[in-house]
Amino acid sequence: MIQKLEGEFEDIPKGALTPSTKITDIQGWGSMHALIVIALMDAEYGITVKGDELRSVQSIQDLFDLAKKKQAAL
Amino acid sequence: MSAYIKAISYYLPDNVLTNEELSRLFPEYTPEEIFRRTGIKERHFSSPDEIPSDAAVIAAEKFFKEHPACKKEDIDFLIFCTEMVDRRGPATACILQNRIGLPVTAGAIDIPMGCSGFVYGLLVAQSLVNSGAAKNVLFLTGDAATKVIHPADHELRMIFGDAMAATLISNNDSGSIGGFVFGTDGSGAQNLIVEGCCGAEKPTREWLDKYADAGGMAYGKLSMNGTEILNFTLKRVPPMVKQLLEKEKLALEDIDLFIFHQASGFMLEVLRRKMKIPKEKFFTNMEYIGNTVAATIPLALYDALKAGLIKKGSKVMIAGFGIGYSWGATVLTF
Numbered sequence: 001m002i003q004k005l006e007g008e009f010e011d012i013p014k015g016a017l018t019p020s021t022k023i024t025d026i027q028g029w030g031s032m033h034a035l036i037v038i039a040l041m042d043a044e045y046g047i048t049v050k051g052d053e054l055r056s057v058q059s060i061q062d063l064f065d066l067a068k069k070k071q072a073a074l
Numbered sequence: 075m076s077a078y079i080k081a082i083s084y085y086l087p088d089n090v091l092t093n094e095e096l097s098r099l100f101p102e103y104t105p106e107e108i109f110r111r112t113g114i115k116e117r118h119f120s121s122p123d124e125i126p127s128d129a130a131v132i133a134a135e136k137f138f139k140e141h142p143a144c145k146k147e148d149i150d151f152l153i154f155c156t157e158m159v160d161r162r163g164p165a166t167a168c169i170l171q172n173r174i175g176l177p178v179t180a181g182a183i184d185i186p187m188g189c190s191g192f193v194y195g196l197l198v199a200q201s202l203v204n205s206g207a208a209k210n211v212l213f214l215t216g217d218a219a220t221k222v223i224h225p226a227d228h229e230l231r232m233i234f235g236d237a238m239a240a241t242l243i244s245n246n247d248s249g250s251i252g253g254f255v256f257g258t259d260g261s262g263a264q265n266l267i268v269e270g271c272c273g274a275e276k277p278t279r280e281w282l283d284k285y286a287d288a289g290g291m292a293y294g295k296l297s298m299n300g301t302e303i304l305n306f307t308l309k310r311v312p313p314m315v316k317q318l319l320e321k322e323k324l325a326l327e328d329i330d331l332f333i334f335h336q337a338s339g340f341m342l343e344v345l346r347r348k349m350k351i352p353k354e355k356f357f358t359n360m361e362y363i364g365n366t367v368a369a370t371i372p373l374a375l376y377d378a379l380k381a382g383l384i385k386k387g388s389k390v391m392i393a394g395f396g397i398g399y400s401w402g403a404t405v406l407t408f
Contacts, residue, residue, distance in 0.1 A: 039344040
């Protein structure tokens with residue numbers, strides 16, 4: 001998922017993200033990144049992440065856990 | 075004999091908002107970044123004293139000039155689709171009948187719909203023609219979203235522009251408008267909404283004072299929850315396309331061109347990838363136009379026709395989706 005995120009966020013260097021990276025600390029994080037993450041979650045995991053769920057997520061690991069939890073509930 | 079789209083014209087206001095100007099107003103975004111986010115380089119906006127009915131008159135005049143075989147005296151029904159009508163009464167379509175100079179024997183109605191408006195209006199026009207109630211329906215579609223966007227709202231200013239399209243739906247044996255699929259979910263109304271106007275939220279002195287530095291926002295103020303709109307689109311559009319293909323007994327490969335509501339470059343690309351539609355069959359024309367609400371589909375149809383991408387016999391799927399939530403789609407055969 002980290003590779004996918006780095007691929008989608010064109011303005012950050014490879015290797016800049018780790019599971020513990022806080023998503024709001026990602027360089028240039030803003031509304032567009034939220035849309036990119038939502039689209040990625042839909043494409044990769046077939047799940048819907050709502051805006052307020054994304055706001056409650058701290059790290060990339062949390063995001064991954066949320067995706068797995070939602071996927072298991074499908 | 076069946077209803078078909080005979081001709082289209084459109085009007086864009088002369089005023090242009092470029093990415094360079096947006097970048098000057100919002101220095102945290104470079105022009106390149108704005109283009110990457112939206113797929114848009116320029117949007118047109120109407121002058122303060124020009125409202126959609128004025129644009130509709132210009133679009134209609136342009137239409138009859140561009141298509142001299144289509145005559146005003148042959149129009150027997152007028153549909154005006156916009157979310158910014160002139161007043162509570164009479165219907166703006168009635169005022170337009172007189173301003174454009176259409177026969178007094180013509181019927182005239184408003185359809186106050188947004189992003190899905192072209193598809194819904196086309197459904198009404200098709201029903202009028204196929205039932206024999208009308209032979210030539212002039213369908214004017216467009217909006218002036220820039221008038222309900224707060225000047226400091228950079229996200230909305232990057233996306234929306236103003237435009238008006240004129241489409242003639244006639245009865246003929248060449249070409250057709252196919253079956254429709256549609257849906258509505260008003261539980262999402264709050265996620266894309268014009269606040270502070272009309273019956274539910276009457277304009278107040280407090281409102282006008284609050285937005286005094288933005289001219290009072292007397293037409294209302296558009297607000298959008300981008301993440302929820304994206305989720306709505308991902309949830310509703312792909313099943314709608316599938317449902318329409320099943321209804322029309324077509325495969326994805328049978329469609330020659332897909333023309334979706336030009337919401338934003340990002341959203342269209344996400345949808346295209348999700349539905350695995352080949353790039354060359356997925357038409358976009360928002361680069362120098364932006365998202366013009368109910369006008370995006372006829373503008374794109376016009377540009378695709380002009381570019382020679384639609385030929386005789388071509389099957390074109392059009393899909394509108396957004397504010398409401400409201401969505402609808404059909405297949406046009408040319």
